[in-house]
Amino acid sequence: MTTLELLGVSKVYRGGKQAVDGLTLRMGPGLLGLLGPNGAGKSSLMRIAATLTRPTAGQLRYDGEDAVRRPGPLRAALGYLPQDFGVYPNLTAREFLAYLAAAKGVPAGRARTRIGELLELLNLTEAARRPLGAYSGGMLRRVGIAQALLADPKVIIVDEPTAGLDPEERARLRNLLAELAMERVVLLSTHIVSDIESVAGDIAVVAGGRLLRRGTPEELLAAVAGQVWEVLVGTQEVAEVQARHIVSRMVRTPEGVRVRLLSPFRPYEGAVQRMPDLEDAYLATVGAGGVR
Known part of the structure; x- marks a missing residue:
């Protein structure tokens, strides 16, 4: 069984900025939503x-082996889409993917077949021979997913894989990742609750570089059971409500x-109790102020 472990990982950048603070995550096959x-x-x-970045402290282990000192096995098994994904704008999608497939060591025949499959899967076949410089942000994101x-x-x-995607594309990607996670380790990072609420059976909530809570959606919801309320207030009262409570949403009527x-x-x-949803649980965990 494939495993990926981050054990007590910290990262401090020059100038003393601490981005990650003693965080531990253990993953096996399945989708972990990092929220x-x-x-x-x-x-x-x-x-x-x-x-791509060495931790200041802690361990990264792939199948039980040290992946900081010996990153090769993990890199050979890895598919990675960064938040900021660059392309060669003069290449077509098909050319760009063929170039990356060669760099990854995928045999040419297999690469041609795989590229065709991915272009079809990600609804890029018709645009595959256009230069990437003419692609929209959402289309480039789909090329990044393909690579x-x-x-x-x-x-x-x-x-942040769904950045720039329309609702239909977001749903298609979520379903694809859920299917892939049946046999693979999938780590999906996002600040958008809807990206993971329907596909992740395991959610880790982080803030300030620390792990605040990890559990199933049901466990996160149970933590805020009985704490979600809905109330109708006047426009002039909104600021006071926001100052006193975590507000998950507002609707003007x-x-x-x-x-x-x-x-x-x-x-x-007059406040009425409501069933919590995952956004309520997330905001309660991070202590964010909700809608402002």
């Missing part, structure tokens, strides 16, 4: 897991503003 706000240390952690899957990797690490908030007790007369 946290921007600046939480997710990308630094992903780069460490992909052997991560070229060599049929055992470990897939994707950082003809009668006022309908506010969904977190509180361990009934916050206002």
Whole structure:
């Protein structure tokens, strides 16, 4: 069984900025959703897991072996999509993927077949012979996903993979990653709850470079059971509500503003208790202020 472990990992950059602080994650086959706000240390952690950045302290282990000292086996098994993915704008998608397949050591015949499969899977076949410089941001993101899957990797690490994708493409990608995770280690980093709520059976919430909570969606929801309320307030009261509570969403109505908030007790007369969703659980964990 393929395993990937980050054990007590820390990363301190020049100037003393600590991006990751003693974080431990153990992963086997399946999809782990890494959820946290921007600046939480997710990308630094992903780069460490992909052997692109050495940790200041701690261990990275692939199938029980030290992947910091010997990164080769993990790199050979890895498909990685960084948050910022660059391309050669004068190449077509097919040419670019063929170039990367050769760099990854995929045999030419297999590469041609695999590239065709991925272009079809990611709805890029019709645009495959156009230069990448003419692609939209969402199309380039799909090319990035394709390159991560070229060599049929055992470990897939994707950082904010749905950035720039339309709703249909986002759903297609989520389903693809869930299918791949049946036999592979998949680590998906995002700050968007909807990216993982329907596909991740295992969620790690991080902030400030630390692991705040890890569990199944059901376990995260149980942690905020009985703490989610909905109340109708006047427009002039919104600022006070936001100052006193974590607000997950607001909807303006003809009668006022309908506010969904977190509180361990009934916050206002007339407040109605609601079933929690994953966004409620996430905001409660990171202590974010919700809608502003």
